[in-house]
Amino acid sequence: MSAAPRCDRAFFTTDAITLARRLLGQRLVRIERGQRRACIIVETEAYLGTHDLASHAANGRRTPRNEAMYAIAGTSYVYFTYGMHHCFNVVCGRINEPAAVLIRAAEVTEGEGLMRARLPEARRASTPTRDLCRGPGRLCRALDIDRALNCIDLTTSDELWIERVRRRCVRSSAIGVSPRIGVDYARHWSLKPLRFFLHQSPCVSR
DNA sequence: GTGTGGATTATCT
DNA sequence: GATAATCCACACC
Numbered sequence: 001m002s003a004a005p006r007c008d009r010a011f012f013t014t015d016a017i018t019l020a021r022r023l024l025g026q027r028l029v030r031i032e033r034g035q036r037r038a039c040i041i042v043e044t045e046a047y048l049g050t051h052d053l054a055s056h057a058a059n060g061r062r063t064p065r066n067e068a069m070y071a072i073a074g075t076s077y078v079y080f081t082y083g084m085h086h087c088f089n090v091v092c093g094r095i096n097e098p099a100a101v102l103i104r105a106a107e108v109t110e111g112e113g114l115m116r117a118r119l120p121e122a123r124r125a126s127t128p129t130r131d132l133c134r135g136p137g138r139l140c141r142a143l144d145i146d147r148a149l150n151c152i153d154l155t156t157s158d159e160l161w162i163e164r165v166r167r168r169c170v171r172s173s174a175i176g177v178s179p180r181i182g183v184d185y186a187r188h189w190s191l192k193p194l195r196f197f198l199h200q201s202p203c204v205s206r
Numbered sequence: 207g208t209g210t211g212g213a214t215t216a217t218c219t
Numbered sequence: 220g221a222t223a224a225t226c227c228a229c230a231c232c
Binding site: 045047054055056079081082083084085087089102104123135136137138180181182185186 | 222223224225226227
């Protein structure tokens with residue numbers, strides 16, 4: 001594990017599309033009981049604001065669940081869905097203007113054994129390493145991210161943060177763009193090109 | 207390789 | 220009461 005500076009407030013303080021691209025290639029770090037897990041982010045989705053009908057904050061909806069989306073850039077937003085999965089987002093934009101980036105997939109670099117231990121016994125050994133953080137629910141399971149980590153400050157937390165392992169954004173030609181996944185209910189907003197991923201990564205979902 | 211449906215429950219209407 | 224920013228197993232090709 002090479003030393004790298006933690007992403008600071010300025011890194012997160014931008015619009016969701018910019019942050020979604022900026023996060024690609026950066027390192028997500030989780031410390032639990034003194035043990036470190038890490039992975040390189042390879043897939044993200046931008047959720048833009050109250051006008052974005054696919055966002056939990058669509059039409060200005062503000063509830064206990066999505067309260068974190070209204071917080072300062074660099075705050076975590078972790079929610080529970082489909083009765084069994086957690087999803088991890090990084091809040092961006094201005095305070096009271098809900099925008100966030102969903103972290104959809106990553107490539108494991110540290111703590112693979114700890115991640116495998118979270119799988120059911122039957123699949124613990126047979127699951128390919130590239131699948132451990134391939135998908136937003138799998139990523140949260142592998143890193144043991146749940147609502148205890150909702151609404152924390154990623155610039156100061158000692159449990160979860162992002163390290164800036166690359167100074168500049170990945171070049172555009174290396175980034176694939178597509179519609180977001182699983183938001184068919186959002187009418188024309190489901191078709192907008194707001195999913196970003198590294199072409200060359202085997203750890204991108206679908 | 208593709209496609210389909212079921213799991214399972216917090217959250218909101 | 221309905222829905223969900225998903226995943227998995229199984230059928231079939």
